[in-house]
Amino acid sequence: MPRSSLSRRLPAALRSRRARAGAATVAALVAGTAVFGAAQATAEHSVPRTDKEVPNLALVQDKIKAYYGDTVTADGEHYASPTSNYARQVHGIEAKARAYLSRALARQDARAGKGHAKPALVLDMDDTTLLTYNYELREGFHYTEKSQDAYLASTDMDPVFGMDRLVDWAHSKGAEVFFLTGRKEAQREWSVRNLKNVGYGVPLDRAHVYLKDKEHPPAYLPCGADCTTVEYKSGTRKHIESLGYDIVANFGDQYSDLRGGAGDRTFKLPNPMYYLP
Known part of the structure; x- marks a missing residue:
């Protein structure tokens, strides 16, 4: 985001x-x-x-x-190491999430056809499903809209270690998957391309990928174009639930991704690179 x-x-x-x-x-x-x-x-x-x-x-x-575990390639690009402490911490969180989802989705499956809401996962994008580390190091931890646009237009971010497998597994077990990011609507094509190219094998249409549209905010957000991160994300989750889904798990790297309700359980991914209130 x-x-x-x-x-x-x-x-x-x-x-x-x-x-x-x-x-x-x-x-x-x-x-x-x-x-x-x-x-x-x-x-x-x-x-x-x-x-x-x-x-x-x-x-x-x-x-x-x-x-x-900063790893520098011959051409000077920086990548996180799959054996880093970051990767280990992420894998630990994913293991807990998988154990929880195994139980939650099994319960939901037993209720299928009995008028119960369909189970769903909601996931943030940057540093929850896609890892921004290479971008951050390339820019010296100096984010700008212009540099982010240039990067996303030409470069695919790696998936956060193991999250692509967790998401695809949950989808195979009957969970609908929604991506909810603070990226702007103009970045939709690049974002969807990136998710698809790095292995997220789930629906990536407009009904499943929510980006922030400040020019034409959706009617279900009372705060309109002036939403805080918490208002935008929690309001969108409530909208998803209104469509007949039970958000069994909500994943994010910022606490503002997770606050505001509308979700049975939250999973916080580590991110010491930046903070979003």
Whole structure:
């Protein structure tokens, strides 16, 4: 989903169109992903009192690279390693999700034909189903709409390790799959192409892939073009449920992907690269 980059968490980030968290965002990112843990004084002070309460930006970036197992190809592209601590953590979350879905979908299957809602999964896109790590490193953690458009138009992001298999497996067990992203509507063609090319073998039409359309917001969102992330995502999930689905699981890498209700259970994917309120 469109988001603030690590390097834009300095005061200049306040001009962002998505109300980026500003100078406190690096501290929130670090506390939220346990990079430095509870020792960070900024978890207690929203405005740092001294420089010692602010993590060094370069050191944070180095820790992020180590966590993802930064691998550089001969042509200078950066990729996350499938043996990294990030990959291990993701696989652990996926194992818990699969165990839960096995039970939940079995219960739903037993109720089939008895007037019960059809089970569904809702998944965010960036860093939930598609990994933005290569883009972030190429841009030096400096997100811009222009650079994201150029990247998505020409490059496929890798799937988040194992998520393509989990999604396809859940679909084979009877779950309808919906992608719900904060990417703008103009990025639909690139997004669908990417999902298809990296192995998501589920329906990817407009009825199953929701992008943010600020020019023509859907009538089911009372907040219209001014929705916060939580309003947009929870409102869209409620819309999906109104179509006769029971969202048995909702996946996202940001807490704003998961808040607002409309979903039986949430699964938070790790992401220390950026923070979306």
